[in-house]
Amino acid sequence: MAPPPNSDDPTGRNDAGLVARTGAGDNAQPLTISEISALLKRTVEDRFGYVRLRGELSGVKRAASGHFYCALKDEGAVIDGVMWKGNAGRLNFRAEDGLEVIATGKLTTYPGRSKYQIVIDSLELAGEGALLALLEKTRARLAAEGLFADSKKRRLPFLPQVIGVVTSPTGAVIRDILHRLADRFPTHVIVWPVLVQGQGAAEQVAAAVRGFSAIQPGGPVPRPDVVIVARGGGSIEDLWSFNEEAVVRAIAECSIPVISAVGHETDTTLADFAADRRAPTPTAAAEMAVPVRADLMLTLADFGTRQARAVYRPVELGRERLAARARLLPRPEHLLQPQAQRLDDLAERLRRGLGERSAKGRERLAGAAARLSPSLLARSLAEVRRRLDRVGLTPALVQRPAQTAAERLARARLTPALVERPLQAGADRLGALTRVMSQLHPEKPLERGYAIIRDAEGKALTTSADAAREAALVLQFRDGRLDAVPAGSAPPRPRPAPKRPGPGAAQDDLFS
Structure with a gap:
C-alpha cells in the first residue's frame, strides 16, 4: 500500500518520498536514456547536417570490416571521427597519425558512449601535422648527435639471467611479457613501475632506465642483463612520453642492452631509434630476450646423439667390415669336410x-x-x-x-x-x-691290455647292442676270465662246466 499524501503539500506531491509520483497537472514525463540519446542525435544531426572540420589525425585505425576510425584534434579539443567502408575505399592517400586534414561530413552522436562524432564523407590533406613536424625535428637533431648510430648498437645476451622491465605494473603489457617468458624460458624478472602516459611519465621512464644502469654487479639487487622498455598501443599523444628527449638520452646512455617495445607494430617512437633492438610488440620483446628452453633442450639432446653417433660410428663400421670379411671366410665345417671324407675313406680302406x-x-x-x-x-x-x-x-x-x-x-x-x-x-x-x-693269434692282443667279450656260450661279441641283449658276459683277459653283468640286466646265468677230454681222447686241432 502506498503511503498517504502529505497533507501540507496542496499539490499532493511527495517530494521527500522514496517513490516518484506524478502530481496533478504535471506533464513532464521521465525519459529513458535511449529516448534522450535519440533526441540529442536528431538535434545534432539537424543542426550540423553538413560541416567541414580542420584538424590533425590521431589514433587512426582501419577495422577488419573496412570502416575507418580516427580522431581530429587541435590545440584545445578532440572529436572522434568515423568513415564507413564505402567512403574509406575511395581515399586516394594513406591516412596516418599526425597528418593535418580537412574532413567533410555531418555530426552525430554515439549513444553507446555518450559521445558525439563526425561521420566523414570525404577526407583531404590540409598540411603536415604540428606534432609530426616536432617529432621529425627532434629526431633529426638527436640523430646528428649520433644517438641513433648503428655502431652504438649492442648485441643482446643469448641467455640472460635477470631481465629488467620498465612499464606500468597494472597494464596488460607486464602480464604478456611474464606469460611469454614463462612459456619460453622462465627467468628472474625485475619490474620498475612507471607511468607510461600523461604528466611526468617521461621523467619516470628515464629515471627507471638510469636506475637499472646504476645497479652494480654483486649487490643486494641483481643487475639485469637486458632491459625492456614497454608500453601498449595508442595514439601518438598516448605514446608521446617515449618521444621525449630525456627518455631517448637515458636509453642511449644505458650501459645495459635495451629493447624498446612501445606501441604496436605500426607505431614508431624515438625510443625505438635509441634502443639496441626494437620489438614490434611487448610480447615480441620477451621472445627476443630469451630463447626457447624446449628448443635448447632438443638441440642439446641432438648434440648428445650426434656425439654418441660419432663415438660409436667407428665401432659400427668396424663391425660391418668384420661381418663382411667373416662372410667371405669359409665355414669351419666346410674346411673339415674334405679331410673328414678322406679320413672316412682311409678308415674304410x-x-x-x-x-x-x-x-x-x-x-x-x-x-x-x-x-x-x-x-x-x-x-x-x-x-x-x-x-x-x-x-x-x-x-x-x-x-x-x-x-x-x-x-x-x-x-x-x-x-x-x-x-x-x-x-x-x-x-x-x-x-x-x-x-x-x-x-x-686271436689272443695275442690280450697281452697289450685288450679284452675279449663273450656270451655265456663262449661266442665273441663285437657290438654293444649284442652285449646289451645278453644277461651275462664273460670278459677274457691275458691272465684269466671275469664274469660281468650289463647295467640293468639280470644276474649272470651259471656257465656249464667245460668238458674234459677222457683218457685217450685226441686233442682238438688248433687250426681246424
Whole structure:
C-alpha cells in the first residue's frame, strides 16, 4: 500500500518520498536514456547536417570490416571521427597519425558512449601535422648527435639471467611479457613501475632506465642483463612520453642492452631509434630476450646423439667390415669336410685291407698247417730214411769219424749241401709261419691290455647292442676270465662246466 499524501503539500506531491509520483497537472514525463540519446542525435544531426572540420589525425585505425576510425584534434579539443567502408575505399592517400586534414561530413552522436562524432564523407590533406613536424625535428637533431648510430648498437645476451622491465605494473603489457617468458624460458624478472602516459611519465621512464644502469654487479639487487622498455598501443599523444628527449638520452646512455617495445607494430617512437633492438610488440620483446628452453633442450639432446653417433660410428663400421670379411671366410665345417671324407675313406680302406690281410694270413696258415700235420711229417721222415738207406747212410756210418763218412759219401756221390739246403729252407718257412701265427693269434692282443667279450656260450661279441641283449658276459683277459653283468640286466646265468677230454681222447686241432 502506498503511503498517504502529505497533507501540507496542496499539490499532493511527495517530494521527500522514496517513490516518484506524478502530481496533478504535471506533464513532464521521465525519459529513458535511449529516448534522450535519440533526441540529442536528431538535434545534432539537424543542426550540423553538413560541416567541414580542420584538424590533425590521431589514433587512426582501419577495422577488419573496412570502416575507418580516427580522431581530429587541435590545440584545445578532440572529436572522434568515423568513415564507413564505402567512403574509406575511395581515399586516394594513406591516412596516418599526425597528418593535418580537412574532413567533410555531418555530426552525430554515439549513444553507446555518450559521445558525439563526425561521420566523414570525404577526407583531404590540409598540411603536415604540428606534432609530426616536432617529432621529425627532434629526431633529426638527436640523430646528428649520433644517438641513433648503428655502431652504438649492442648485441643482446643469448641467455640472460635477470631481465629488467620498465612499464606500468597494472597494464596488460607486464602480464604478456611474464606469460611469454614463462612459456619460453622462465627467468628472474625485475619490474620498475612507471607511468607510461600523461604528466611526468617521461621523467619516470628515464629515471627507471638510469636506475637499472646504476645497479652494480654483486649487490643486494641483481643487475639485469637486458632491459625492456614497454608500453601498449595508442595514439601518438598516448605514446608521446617515449618521444621525449630525456627518455631517448637515458636509453642511449644505458650501459645495459635495451629493447624498446612501445606501441604496436605500426607505431614508431624515438625510443625505438635509441634502443639496441626494437620489438614490434611487448610480447615480441620477451621472445627476443630469451630463447626457447624446449628448443635448447632438443638441440642439446641432438648434440648428445650426434656425439654418441660419432663415438660409436667407428665401432659400427668396424663391425660391418668384420661381418663382411667373416662372410667371405669359409665355414669351419666346410674346411673339415674334405679331410673328414678322406679320413672316412682311409678308415674304410684300412678296415678292408686288414680284413683281406687277415684272410690271406688265415689261408697261408691253413696251408702251412696242412703241411705240418703229423702224418705228413711221418711220411716225409720215412721218405728221407728210405733215400738215406738207398745211398747206404746208416746210423753206424754217422757215428764213425768224419773222414770215414766223407769218404763213403764221396763214393756214393752225396754232398752235405744237398741235405742242408732243403732243411734250411724248410726251417725258414716254418719260422716265418710261426711268427705269422703268433701275430694273428686271436689272443695275442690280450697281452697289450685288450679284452675279449663273450656270451655265456663262449661266442665273441663285437657290438654293444649284442652285449646289451645278453644277461651275462664273460670278459677274457691275458691272465684269466671275469664274469660281468650289463647295467640293468639280470644276474649272470651259471656257465656249464667245460668238458674234459677222457683218457685217450685226441686233442682238438688248433687250426681246424
